[in-house]
Structures are given as C-alpha cells and as structure tokens.
Amino acid sequence: MQAPSLVLSRLDLLAAAPNVGGLMALCEENYGALLRLAPALPGLHGRLRSQPEGRAELLLTMVEQSPYTSTLRLTHLLPAAGASGQPAAGQQPSRPPHSEPDALLRAYHDAEQVEVLSLRQTVLPILSHYERPALAAKWRANLFVSKWLGYCLREGHGFPSSAGATLAGEPLELLSSP
Template sequence: MPTLKRNHWLAAAQPRSFTGLMGLYESNYRRFERLVPELDLPFDEAHSQGEDAVLYLRVLERCRYTTTVHLTYWFGEGPDMRADPDLRLRLYRDAELVEAISCDARSRYVALVGVPDIDDEVLASQWPRNLLLNKWLAYCLAQGHSFGGAHRPRRG
C-alpha cells in the first residue's frame, strides 16, 4: 500500500504517544493538502462531488498561522438532514499539521464527542478522533473528491 510506505513512521508510532499523535497530525496535513491544494483557502465555502456523496468544506476562522474549517458530508433532506462525520479541523499552516478538534454529538461517532481541548488525558482522547480524520481523508481522496479547480467560488 503506497500510503503506508510513505507514512511508515505512522504505522510504527506508538498510539497515544506524543510522537505518534504529531505523526498523525502530519499525515492529516498531507492528505488535506491533496484534497485542498490551495491551503490559503481562497473561498469561504465549497463542495466536491465524488463517487459517493457531496463533501462540504466551510471556513470557520482565519488567523495568522491557523485556519479552522468544518468538513462533512450532508445526508437526508429538510429537517432530517444530518452531517456525518461532522468534524471541525484546525490547520496549522506554519507547522504543516491538521488536527481534528471536534466531532459533533449528532454524529454516529458519538464516542468521540466531548473530548476536552486540554486535560490530563489529551493524547489518549485525541488519537481516535484524528485517526478517524486520517482514514476519512484517505477515503475522500479515493472517492475522487477535490477542492482544487477554477469552478470553486472565490473570496472577494
């Protein structure tokens, strides 16, 4: 598997170790970079039609070195619409890392909800949420999703 070879350090990293978590964040960044080639995100909202569903990306906050985004699929219609997985991500452009900072309670990944930003068990709590992000980004890429392209709306 090419991804595993390229990220062999991730496979060898100890889960829930600081080094392993940073390796996971770096892998998330590389995959996100393939999904969104222009990391300055020259749009506020965009969508990508893949083989499976429409992937939505919305910029929530822009700071000097970080950007926070919402990334999800929307399923259903009207009042039955639900986001799944419903993830907020923080891009650390200077450090080239992407962290999944939250997973909404309405998601079927409810076990990942409510993880505090900072506490004594932050490494253990961050690992499953960011592993979910890593695998989902790989899936989105395999489904042909991309936010690159001139058809995307641009910020003024």
C-alpha cells in the same frame, strides 16, 4: 486499495498507548492529506463542495483564515433516506441531508499539522469531546480523521486548487459544533 500510511504502518494501534510524538506525526499526516484534498487551503474562503458522480457530497466551510492557520468545517452530507431507504426517482428527499461525519479542524500551515477541534460522528466508538486521558482521546479523533481523509481522497473528492473558487447558491445549513 491505498497502502497504509507511513505513521500507521509503524504503529501497533492496539498494543501501545499513544504518545505525543505519534500524535504529532499523525497530525502532520492529516495536514498532508487535507492539502491533497484542498491544495489552495491557505487562501480559500466561503463554502466549497465536492461531489464526484455517484458519491455523497463533501462540504468544506472556511470558518476563519489567518496568515498561519485555517479553521474549517469538513462535513459529509449524506442524502436523507425515505421510508424505503432512498428517495423515489425524480423526487427530492423530504428531510435535509444528514451531515456525518462533521469535523471542525484547525490547520497550522507553519507547523504543517491539523488539530481536531471537535468531531461528531456515530460510525466508530470514539469520544466526541476530550476527556481524561486527553492524549488517548485526541489520538482516537485524529486517527478517525486520518481514515476519513484517506476515504475522501480514494472516493475522488477534491476542492478547487484556485483560492478564488467558492460555492454558489443558497448557503447550506450545517450542524453547530458538538
């Protein structure tokens, strides 16, 4: 089991209201985790996938690259379940994979931070859009992304460290921004 992050180990997540400094530290931590997942992030293009044996597929789609930022969509593609919960052996699922969580992220390479632009997930009760108070909503979204990135790393996911690698084959359909 991975030790709690430095930021999360210093915070009592239930006792104190989030503050701007804590949010910025969490965004920096998320940037570090994202770079461990995709070391060549500033130069990546296209769609990339990671699927360690026996694990759900993780898809990274580069939306936009600029000299100082990368905008990307990170999505877990969960297999579609049949009536019994799993497709029969040797059969393709009849429905497309379910994409959840599905996050649109912007990485600021000069500031070494990740901003959650949108997040769609149903596992944890957080807001999928920013409402008042915005700081608390951003905190919950970034905390979810922090936990998710840690999970992806523990599961063995990773994207090529070569900036020229892209996903070959048919483009996969992703859900639009929430």
